[in-house]
Amino acid sequence: xxxxxxxxxxxxxxxxxxxxxxxxxxxxxxxxxxxxxxxxxxxxxxxxxxxxxxxxxxxxxxxxxxxxxxxxxxxxxxxxxxxxxxxxxxxxxxxxxxxxxxxxxxxxxxxxxxxxxxxxxxxxxxxxxxxxxxxxxxxxxxxxxxxxxxxxxxxxxxxxxxxxxxxxxxxxxxxxxxxxxxxxxxxxxxxxxxxxxxxxxxxxxxxxxxxxxxxxxxxxxxxxxxxxxxxxxxxxxxxxxxxxxxxxxxxxxxxxxxxxxxxxxxx
Numbered sequence: 001x002x003x004x005x006x007x008x009x010x011x012x013x014x015x016x017x018x019x020x021x022x023x024x025x026x027x028x029x030x031x032x033x034x035x036x037x038x039x040x041x042x043x044x045x046x047x048x049x050x051x052x053x054x055x056x057x058x059x060x061x062x063x064x065x066x067x068x069x070x071x072x073x074x075x076x077x078x079x080x081x082x083x084x085x086x087x088x089x090x091x092x093x094x095x096x097x098x099x100x101x102x103x104x105x106x107x108x109x110x111x112x113x114x115x116x117x118x119x120x121x122x123x124x125x126x127x128x129x130x131x132x133x134x135x136x137x138x139x140x141x142x143x144x145x146x147x148x149x150x151x152x153x154x155x156x157x158x159x160x161x162x163x164x165x166x167x168x169x170x171x172x173x174x175x176x177x178x179x180x181x182x183x184x185x186x187x188x189x190x191x192x193x194x195x196x197x198x199x200x201x202x203x204x205x206x207x208x209x210x211x212x213x214x215x216x217x218x219x220x221x222x223x224x225x226x227x228x229x230x231x232x233x234x235x236x237x238x239x240x241x242x243x244x245x246x247x248x249x250x251x252x253x254x255x256x257x258x259x260x261x262x263x264x265x266x267x
Contacts, residue, residue: 050069050072053065053069054069054070109250111179112134112154112176112178113246113249113250114246115159116132117242117245117246119132119160120132120221120228120242120245122156122160123160123221124221124228125226127224127225127226128223129170129203129223130162130174130219131188131203131206131207131219131220131221132159132174132175132218132219133173133174133175133186133207133216133218133219134175134176134216134218134219135176135178135182136214136215136217137215138214138215138216140177140214140216143173143186143189143210144186146172146186147169147172147175147185147186148183148185149182149183150180150182150183151180152180153180154176154179154180154181159174162174162184168185169184169185171185172184172185173185173187173188173206173210173218174186187206188207188209188218189210190202190205190206190209191205191206191208192209192212193208193212201222201224204220204222206218207219207220207229207231208231208234208236210231211232211235215233217231217232217252218230219231227239228240228245230253233253
């Protein structure tokens with residue numbers, strides 16, 4: 001009887017166990033947000049299957065299977081550290097979004113916003129079409145794979161070079177993660193909504209489409225008018241000035257629909 005209680009004791013958790021489960025659940029959720037849209041998520045699903053096999057082996061008292069899987073877990077940790085090195089680095093970077101480190105995150109956001117807005121101001125002045133996606137909580141790895149990988153610090157000069165007319169990367173989007181430009185020439189999904197405004201071109205539709213599927217901030221510079229638009233949460237903030245754009249990049253767009261004319265609700 002005691003042996004049975006020892007084996008299945010986890011089915012009667014106390015308050016400490018529940019607290020630990022809550023902590024693990026929160027950490028797992030944050031990790032999944034970082035890994036969403038990357039190939040690593042498929043490997044995690046495979047790992048989950050192995051864990052289920054181990055749990056079944058314990059319940060059914062399959063000692064040989066249990067022993068072999070324990071050895072896999074023991075030495076597999078080192079392999080996981082190598083395989084998931086990019087994702088782990090990205091996860092550590094996302095720790096900066098913790099409220100305890102909000103001050104340092106704000107510094108990074110301010111620096112990135114400054115470089116981006118300087119580039120957007122010049123692109124707008126010269127009426128050079130551009131689309132820039134800034135990754136937030138939800139990973140953009142799925143879309144990044146469609147473009148050309150980069151790993152360069154965000155700068156207005158680099159963004160201007162990327163969107164130079166007739167360059168190979170001009171027609172796609174540049175994707176920013178943290179303070180790095182991680183890809184250019186990225187193909188974004190077009191919105192599935194019916195957009196009645198005929199002045200909205202492919203870039204605007206792509207920005208709106210990405211904002212519907214993720215929480216990214218997507219900036220569009222119109223090639224026809226030089227107008228500046230920010231897409232977020234399925235909405236377009238149109239006709240923005242540089243100061244307005246900088247504030248939205250740092251503070252985030254308004255959570256509720258505004259009444260001013262620069263906002264077009266995505267519905």
